[in-house]
Amino acid sequence: MTCPVNGPRAISEFAYGGEIRPMPDPTTCSDDAWADYIFNRNGSPGVKREWWCHTPSNTWFVAERDTARDVVLRTYLYAEES
Amino acid sequence: MSAITFENVSHTPRAGVKGPGAAAWLAALDLPVPRAPNSWLPLPGGLIARLGLTEFLVEGSEAAKLAAPLAPGVYPVLRQDTALVLHGARLNELLLETCSVDFRALDLSTRPVVLTSMVGVGATVIPGEEGGMPCCHIWCDSTYGEWFFETLTDVAGELTQSSQPRHQGATS
Numbered sequence A: 001m002t003c004p005v006n007g008p009r010a011i012s013e014f015a016y017g018g019e020i021r022p023m024p025d026p027t028t029c030s031d032d033a034w035a036d037y038i039f040n041r042n043g044s045p046g047v048k049r050e051w052w053c054h055t056p057s058n059t060w061f062v063a064e065r066d067t068a069r070d071v072v073l074r075t076y077l078y079a080e081e082s
Numbered sequence B: 001m002s003a004i005t006f007e008n009v010s011h012t013p014r015a016g017v018k019g020p021g022a023a024a025w026l027a028a029l030d031l032p033v034p035r036a037p038n039s040w041l042p043l044p045g046g047l048i049a050r051l052g053l054t055e056f057l058v059e060g061s062e063a064a065k066l067a068a069p070l071a072p073g074v075y076p077v078l079r080q081d082t083a084l085v086l087h088g089a090r091l092n093e094l095l096l097e098t099c100s101v102d103f104r105a106l107d108l109s110t111r112p113v114v115l116t117s118m119v120g121v122g123a124t125v126i127p128g129e130e131g132g133m134p135c136c137h138i139w140c141d142s143t144y145g146e147w148f149f150e151t152l153t154d155v156a157g158e159l160t161q162s163s164q165p166r167h168q169g170a171t172s
Helices: A031-038 B022-028 B061-068 B091-098 B142-163
Strands: A016-018 A049-054 A059-066 A071-076 B003-010 B014-018 B039-041 B046-051 B055-059 B075-077 B081-087 B115-119 B121-130 B133-142
Touching: A031 B022, B014 B022, B014 B061, B022 B055, B022 B081, B046 B061, B046 B121, B055 B061, B081 B091, B081 B142, B091 B133, B091 B142, B121 B142
Parallel strands: none
Antiparallel strands: A016 A049, A049 A059, A059 A071, B003 B081, B014 B055, B014 B075, B039 B046, B046 B055, B081 B133, B115 B121, B121 B133
8 A cells, every 4th residue: 555655565564444424413403313423434445545654654544445445546635625 | 793783773862653644843943855755864863763754763963953932834743753763784684584575666865755664663774784785774653662672683583593504413
């Protein structure tokens, strides 16, 4: 995997942080919507935006990964998102 | 003769800062600021390294400058590292055995800083050359220091043994 700051590294240097999911406003959303956000995860295969961390430098970044093929398509810092 | 020598330089003064205002704050202290992430610059009796985008490590007597009052957007980083300097003809073999970065592929003229995992421990490495032989400066969390040092010296010992001529024992 390629860290946007440190370059290509062995996958053993990275930690998975979960799929990026927009958080609903807990003060206005329904209990069902909040429970869905807290407890449910989307396990269907496809291209997903995920949090990953390069652990030696503690660099968190975004990876677009095709979970059906386990292929990382792109990595970038969250601030660089276009 | 050992193939790789180890020097423990953990006692050297060092300090760190991070944050969006760190680069400007260091420049205001009359310290040279490495422009590229993961690069370093020499200081009188030490160095300054840029770790990633907005974190800095200063080692040597100039580290005392970081005791100045912090500016907004600058945060102190506790540096209680185990710091080692390794030197020897077979150093690259040691690095190849203990981490996944090929240091021979790096251009030393760009003064690279490598943040990687060595024997499972997060480490900051500055590779160099001294007297025609490879050397490197390594920092890691001091809580791993003893194990880190012992593991590297074990690997270095195996490299030393493998470089010495084998003595044939008596055959039956």
